[in-house]
Amino acid sequence: MRNTRYALALGSMLLASTAFGQVTPPAPGTPPPPATPAAPPATPAPAKPVPYGAGMKVNLSPDGSKYLRFIGWAQFWAQYNENNSNTLRNGVAKSDQLAFSIRRARLITLAQLNPRFLMILDLGIENQASISGGLPNDPNGPGKRAPLYMHEAVGEYRINKYLNIGAGLNYQTGISRMTAASTANMLAYDIPVVNFPTLDQTDQFGFFLGAYAKGRIGNFDYRVAIDDALAPSAANTPATVRTNVAAFYARNSNKIYQGYFSYEFMDKEANLLPFTTGTYLGTKKVFNIGAGFHYNADGMFSRPSALPTTLPTDPYALSFRTHDIKLFGADVFYDAPIDTASNTAVTFYGVYYNYSMGPNYVRNAGVINPGTSIAAPTGFTGATNLYGNALPLIGTGQSIYAQLGLLLPKNLLGPKAKLQPYVAYLHNNLEGLRNADGTIKGVNVYDAGLNLYLDGHNAKFTLNYRARPDFSDQSFLPANNGQATVNSVNYRPEVTLQAQVYL
Structure with a gap:
């Protein structure tokens, strides 16, 4: 039986192979023409660039109502600066230099997992140069390993179409539109700094820790906040400040109340994020007026009389006074096309x-200061922090800032590139700066620049020329009761080339 099964199986295999191996002989006559060869696949045309919208978005639901969104930008500076008098750089006298730096590198993450809930995280660094901006007290040098830190971290809840509330490290600030400026779409190469009067004193680089409410009712847009005053440097005590010159009060524990209110006469601006736009490049027609405030009780202090010969163990045993921080601002913003056909604005x-x-109170500051200290002449009694590119930017008094830009007709440099010249002017009238005759010495800063847009704000270069006043020739005389006497002012050139990528 076994042999029979083997024989049957072998026969079946032979029959099958014969059937599969049969070839039908060709029919007599002319053979058919060969098949036409298939055309090679067409080379796909390069995809057209997609206009940048609201960041890189990852939808978490089919309708896009739940999403993650990422916004990032970086700004690189190359700056030539003629220094203020007596400037040292790394301990060596330096009259001028060309320096490179990272002005900003930021990444924002938005998470919308529910129509009513929004989370915002903002990480980044600022002001890293070869001599500053690195990790504090780094044994390898002051310009290395710039710390990545949290700028903003908030959770926000939508009550209704008129009201949102939120809390955390926030940018819902008062005083002015520019106090909440976006640094990714500015008109000028940089912010004037006067818009941040409490920068890194009672706030964290312009961001505040507290709770806020914001919204829009018709054309009226508002934001109000109550925040903690972050503790300033403990080095400012009644024993270390100048007589009758205010400083931030390290023992301040009072809340900060602030808000900003604006009326939009033309197009409405987006207010999902707190950042305000510097220039729309002709894509909107915006005309807004606004006003804001900032109040912090006992946020400053001063010592009204000279130091005694013998200092007490506790510096706060000295006589001192506290002062409220009261800040007010009013502004106007206009951005509109001039001619839509030529895309001028x-x-x-x-x-x-x-x-x-x-x-x-006067605060001298310089953005990414290229100097490290001042070589004070014998008998010098002036401000020791007026080296490099520092100037009196903030203080008790009044300030005016204005900027004007013109977007030139398209196609001057091709279909994508656009040019936008601008000018800017800052004037400070600070009670702590006086002429020899006792009148207030004004601070005037002049900027003129040109934006080259290769792809809108997403890829642009800015060249800026600044005429900067050098206030280092000043004296603090006992008879002036805390006011600085400005002996002379010289103007120094400052040229900055900024490259920006914004995605």
């Missing part, structure tokens, strides 16, 4: 500030 912003921050 105009941008204007103007703001008035009135700051009350205690007697004779």
